[in-house]
Amino acid sequence: RVRDTMDEGESSSTNSPSRPWESYNTVFTNAKAGMEGVDKEKVQRIVYEMSKGSKYFQNEERKEALMKQKIEHMRDRCAKLSSSDLSNYQKVVDRRILELEATRDLSRVWLHVDMDAFYAAVETLSNPSLKGKPMAVGGLSMISTANYEARKFGVRAAMPGFIARKLCPDLIFVPVDFPKYTHYSDLTRKVFRNYDPNFIAGSLDEAYLDITEVCRERGLSGGEIAEELRSSVHSETGGLTCSAGVAANRLLAKVCSDINKPNGQFVLQNDRSTVMTFISSLPIRKIGGIGKVTEHILKDALEIKTCGDMVLKGSLLYALFTQSSADFFLSVGLGLGKTDTPEVRSRKSISSERTFAATGDERLLYSKLAEIAEMLSDDMKKEGLMARTLTLKLKTATFEVDFQMHSSFSSLETHICAESVTICNHQIRSRAVSLQRYTCSSEDILKHATKLLKAELPVSIRLIGLRMSQFNEEARHSDPSQGTITKFIVQKGSSRQNLDDNDSFDLDASKNCLGNDEMLSLSYASHETSYDQLKDVVEYEEQSVTPNQECKKKEDRTQVLEGDALLRKHKDCKADSSAEKTEAVSVLPQMEPLVWVDGYRCNLCGIELPPSFVEERQEHSDFHLAQRLQNEESGPSSSTTPTSKRRILGKEKANSKPKKQKPNQKDDSKHIPIYTFFTKSNQNSQCRGVQTFVKLIPLEMFDSLGGCHLSSERRRSPDEMKMSLPPPRLNLSPSSSLGEPRSLPSMSDILTSSKARNLDLKIQTLGPFFRVTGKNADTGSEVGRAEGVVRPWFGRGLVLHLDTIRLTKETMVMDKSLLGVGLYVGAVAIRHGYDCGCRTAQLLAIYDSDLYHSKLVRFYRRIGFEEVKEVSGSSIGDMADMLVWGGVGTRMDANIHHLLVKWSKVFLKSIGGRTVI
């Protein structure tokens, strides 16, 4: 019987155009007990025709492609192995075989019991009229089990009901009834307990029993015990049949129980040569743990079809897989398996998930999420569990372009050598957070789950799941039926959470959000919160603050600033005191004025800005204020009143109606309101920013300057020469010719590498400011851009301040490896920073009403940035960050040297495409 099933799946290799279904690898034609006489081709054709064109089908195709790619990858690696490699690995194998062989234990007798078509059999038991008729447990969307009559038609578990009905129009559907199955399962387990009180329940319908002792005590063979047990199960359950396998270990016993299914058994003698003979011809797929993918990889890439092949090709396995995987494969080939009495295993996670009609409606999604959080919380309370890691699982309806890191950039160089686009299954995503405290309350779960979900929106979703893991081991064993201990802990936990969880947001507030269409209409085109949204916040703030309060707050803030020695020193400095020839622009009245000497040169840093650059001048003065505030922070810290981020953002925004300042508004220039810090940048609608936020940088100035093509001789602009910051070191030579470590990619390395991608990179600098643009070399259209400034940062020397990295939507759609462009653009910026003497790159993953925040943080973390701190607006230090960055969010830093080292794998390639590091 085992041999009979060996030819399955082979038809996939013969791909005839007239029989497209042959290439559709469905699991439903795999051999399964009771399916011997099935017309496999017909089943395959029907399944194909019902599936083709569906989202499911598309995803299957993607998974198929993923598998093919894995196989190709494995083949490549295989081909690169030299014979000396293999002989070395063979030595490893030989030694390992001896070690494994020494662990072989033929003294135990294990029995695996598997109920036959369990759910279906139970249903037939409680409704005998179903007997003899094709029947399936489940619904039109999915069936759990089919009885043997139905299996003759090709109907089987895990098949969608509507396809099953096509295969078998008379199929009777019976809904699942878990309590019923649990009841019958308990009956079987009572029987099992008589043979092994410590039996391992694999699921409701199967178990492993160590029957060594029973056999010895009663002087019976394993086969005899199995007969008796099966008979006992049959009578105790009132008619359920099961199959059994008896062998020296659990792995073999499991294989054996499948051999004479249904209502049969198979005994494999505890004899080494018997075991070896049995295992050597056994198809690998029969082994638990070897599924469709592993089977194909082993079969198609390494020509390993049977367990015996695993020993024969052991050297390949150890060369290509991890030690633990190779060990597993080899031990399978030797017919080894677990024989020990298993430890008491406790669950490691608990989860709840639901599938529904795909929707992008956020209110709907949030309500689904709430339901699931509730269910999960209930389950945890029932089990008396508290956990601290929450994982959100999503199944998206369609392929979504996402900020998915191209795996080549960070993984093995073998991936890079392959030069192929790594295919990723985008249908299922998971997002996790670890909380400070253990919890099982639905409020806590929902609160954090909502954040996770928000970060993913907008997206059309058809499944939401929540999982909790990392249990509190002390609370785990409390008796949930009493409920008091758990309850106590829950209450304690949740009340404390409310008190000291700075990060928490009011659940009711979020509910309000859900009811507010405007708050939900977050633009897809940009990460930025729309101006209208901010306006809403402002209006909300305004309504809640009376004019008097408003006044008082202003005074409070002034006092805070006045309390600061340096600022007070310049308190009385007025702009109108400046000479006729100079135009004073102070950011705040208390501050030393920035003076444009001779009408165009900054008295503080020497940068030259013509009077017509009104906004740029404004931003430049903001820059100095921000710098000053940083310096203040470094001095003796002044006690300050915490200011909520909303207040700062919201209130100042309230005054921001005049977005542009007219050059002739002399009166206004005396006092430049702070709102200008928070002027939104112009959003290019074509651009979807990976990160976009308020700019302090006179970006528009770049447009009036000639750019510097990296491919041509670098041109120094006159402005650059005047800068107080050291000019960038010119470096266009390959990294190897420098004194640097060879692992650092030079600008020219990056450039060379980018040319292969048809990228035209350009960097423009204006004093400390820089702009990197990437254009499609053919069309000339811009596909990506990075902007920023090289500036001193307190205590850190020079840092590369990365303001924006943007990729056009077009780029993101066309180029799945976003960083293919993004990384190049970023790399030029980073290298520029390196050449300028920066050690650190910093950016702010802006906090845009939760929306993309965690996505951004994740994105940058994967690039190589690390969170430094949350800029929340609650300290004067935050103030400095907020002024510099123009908002709140997560400050992230990266060590430039480390970044270059990390990215060197991508850029340091020889002509032949081989990694040379």
Add this chain to the structure above:
DNA sequence: GCGGATCAC
């Protein structure tokens, strides 16, 4: 610790 992927039932 996180995220993707595989696997089993």
Add this chain to the structure above:
DNA sequence: TATGGTGATCCGC
């Protein structure tokens, strides 16, 4: 019309 839910593990980062 339409392809599940729960839990575990491994790997790479």
